[in-house]
Amino acid sequence: MSNEKNMCDVCGENKVKSVVASSTGPVSYGYCEECIGEYEPYSALVAMGVKYDNLNPTYKEFVKKNLEFHDKTIEEFDEDVVEGNKEYEEFIRNNV
Numbered sequence: 001m002s003n004e005k006n007m008c009d010v011c012g013e014n015k016v017k018s019v020v021a022s023s024t025g026p027v028s029y030g031y032c033e034e035c036i037g038e039y040e041p042y043s044a045l046v047a048m049g050v051k052y053d054n055l056n057p058t059y060k061e062f063v064k065k066n067l068e069f070h071d072k073t074i075e076e077f078d079e080d081v082v083e084g085n086k087e088y089e090e091f092i093r094n095n096v
Contacts, residue, residue, distance in 0.1 A: 006043070007030075009029035009030045010040060011034065012033040013036060014035075015032060015072075016031065016034065017036060018030070018031055019031075022040055022041075023040060024040050024044040024045060024047065025044070035065065038069075039065075039069050039070075040066055042072065045067075045077070046077070046080045047084060048081075049081060049088070051076075051082070052064075052074045052078055
C-alpha cells in the first residue's frame with residue numbers, strides 16, 4: 001500500500017480490504033471492496049507506457065472502464081503516457 005491511512009490505492013476513499021497484484025504489471029496495491037478486481041490506480045495504467053490505440057482490444061475495454069472511473073479521457077491518458085515515457089527516458093539517461 002502506498003499510504004499510511006490504509007486507504008484504497010485506487011479511489012483513496014475507502015479502507016483497504018486486500019493487497020493484491022495489479023493487472024498492470026508486477027506490483028501490488030491496496031484495494032477496497034468496490035475497487036478490487038474492477039479498477040486500477042490511474043498512475044499504474046499510465047506507467048504501462050502504452051498509448052490507448054496500441055493496447056490489445058480486450059485490454060482497451062478494461063482501460064476505458066478505468067478512465068471513466070478516474071474521470072479521464074483517452075486523450076488525457078495518451079498525453080500522460082507520453083509525458084511519463086519522457087520522464088522515464090530522462091531518468092534512465094541521467095542514472096544509468
